[in-house]
Structures are given as C-alpha cells and as structure tokens.
Amino acid sequence: MPAQLLEVTDLSAGYGPTRVLEGVSFSVPAGSRLAVLGRNGMGKTTLLATIAGQTKRYGGAIRMGDTELTNLESSSRARSGLGYVPQARCVFPSLTVEENLFVGLKDRDRSAISEAYEMFPRLAERRKNLGSQLSGGEQQMLTTARSILGKPTVLLLDEPLEGLAPVICEELMAAFSKLASGGEMTVVLVEQRIQSALDFADRAIILERGRVAWSGTPAELAAQPEVVERLLGIGGLH
Numbered sequence: 001m002p003a004q005l006l007e008v009t010d011l012s013a014g015y016g017p018t019r020v021l022e023g024v025s026f027s028v029p030a031g032s033r034l035a036v037l038g039r040n041g042m043g044k045t046t047l048l049a050t051i052a053g054q055t056k057r058y059g060g061a062i063r064m065g066d067t068e069l070t071n072l073e074s075s076s077r078a079r080s081g082l083g084y085v086p087q088a089r090c091v092f093p094s095l096t097v098e099e100n101l102f103v104g105l106k107d108r109d110r111s112a113i114s115e116a117y118e119m120f121p122r123l124a125e126r127r128k129n130l131g132s133q134l135s136g137g138e139q140q141m142l143t144t145a146r147s148i149l150g151k152p153t154v155l156l157l158d159e160p161l162e163g164l165a166p167v168i169c170e171e172l173m174a175a176f177s178k179l180a181s182g183g184e185m186t187v188v189l190v191e192q193r194i195q196s197a198l199d200f201a202d203r204a205i206i207l208e209r210g211r212v213a214w215s216g217t218p219a220e221l222a223a224q225p226e227v228v229e230r231l232l233g234i235g236g237l238h
C-alpha cells in the first residue's frame with residue numbers, strides 16, 4: 001500500500017471534561033513528513049493520541065486517504081494502516097526481541113522479520129535477548145520496528161529520541177529518514193529535539209495551548225527567530 005494523505009480538520013479533543021486541543025487543522029501529503037513542535041504541555045502527545053483514537057474527541061474530523069477515521073475504534077484505525085508509536089516504549093519484558101517482533105507481524109509471514117533487522121541491525125544482534133535486557137535506544141528501535149512490520153501507511157512517532165544518547169538519536173533518525181524516503185509512509189513526528197525534527201521534516205506545525213500557532217517549512221521557521229523564541233523558548237535554530 002502506498003503512503004496516504006493524513007488530514008485533520010477542526011479537531012477538538014481532550015480527556016474527560018478537560019479540553020486540550022481546540023480547532024486543530026492541518027494536512028500531511030502522502031509520503032511527506034510533518035514535525036509537530038511546541039513547549040511542554042501544549043498538546044503534542046494529545047494530538048497523536050487523538051489521531052490514534054485514544055482520547056475523547058469533542059469535534060472535528062480525521063481522514064487518512066479515503067478512509068474516515070473519526071469514528072473508528074483505535075484497533076480499526078490500526079487495521080486501516082495507521083501506525084502509532086507512543087511515548088512510553090511498549091516492550092514485552094519477558095519476551096525475546098524476536099518474539100516481540102512476531103507480535104508486530106499481524107498476518108504477515110515470519111520471514112518479514114528480516115525487514116526489522118535490516119532497518120535496525122542492532123536488533124538482529126540482540127534477537128535472543130529479553131525485552132527487559134535492552135537499553136532505552138534498543139527498546140525504541142524494537143517498538144518502532146514492531147509498528148513498522150505492520151506496514152503502516154501513516155506513522156505517528158511520539159518523542160522517539162527522549163532520553164537517548166546523541167549517537168543513538170542519529171541512528172534512529174537515519175532509520176526514520178530511510179523509511180520515509182521510500183514514499184511508502186507518511187510520517188508525523190513529535191519531538192523535543194527541535195533541530196533533529198526539522199532536519200527530518202518537510203513541514204512543521206507548532207502547537208500553543210492546544211492550537212496550531214504556526215505552520216510552515218523548516219527553512220521558514222529558521223528565518224523567523226522571534227517565532228522560535230516565542231513558541232519554542234529557544235534562542236534560534238542553526
């Protein structure tokens with residue numbers, strides 16, 4: 001399946017009575033990469049969780065290609081081709097790396113596991129290790145690889161670099177870029193490491209208190225240091 005367009009229209013959502021997102025609209029063309037930026041607590045995780053169907057939606061619509069996701073359960077969204085790698089790394093600690101990967105295969109043949117090892121050779125080296133024996137970076141690779149084995153056409157990544165050493169971040173970002181460059185996947189990346197996210201993305205949106213406060217290309221953002229300072233709280237980009 002080729003990558004699909006992701007379109008979010010006037011989305012409002014939150015948790016129980018707490019509204020977090022208000023009137024969020026953006027679209028990510030098929031095969032492109034969007035960075036979602038913003039200071040802590042501005043609604044980035046809530047946005048991805050809402051697209052994945054895991055929060056309370058008050059209004060608005062979410063469409064992936066020709067599929068209207070808005071009223072689907074999260075499991076149906078996943079079956080429709082939506083991959084979601086949440087912030088918490090979900091590794092089964094008592095299963096080996098390979099067994100963890102089997103979980104991601106859905107109805108694909110076991111030989112497809114080689115795709116995960118190709119993308120993350122480190123996982124091949126650790127294939128017999130238990131999930132509990134992996135480093136943070138290896139856990140992130142495993143969680144991501146498991147999601148990718150399901151062949152998502154739209155992939156949501158929530159802070160994959162959190163807590164990882166710079167060298168592992170580079171390795172992961174290179175793997176994400178490789179994945180996205182094949183044109184088989186549309187990627188939405190939430191990341192606090194702003195420069196890494198902008199190096200990866202074609203476009204970015206910045207959330208402020210649950211609304212889209214800015215959108216544009218990484219080059220446009222780099223040319224607006226006052227926006228960077230006001231919405232991201234850093235002195236500038238390089």
Ligand SMILES: Nc1ncnc2c1ncn2[C@@H]1O[C@H](COP(=O)(O)OP(=O)(O)OP(=O)(O)O)[C@@H](O)[C@H]1O
Nearest residue numbers: 015018020038039040041042043044045046047192
């Ligand atoms: N389960 C929840 N129940 C109620 N409120 C929540 C819940 N999760 C998050 N919130 C609130 O929603 C708001 C947005 O949080 P969210 O995690 O989406 O922000 P974020 O931009 O991803 O932040 P960070 O960069 O710190 O991860 C915050 O005010 C947070 O306190």
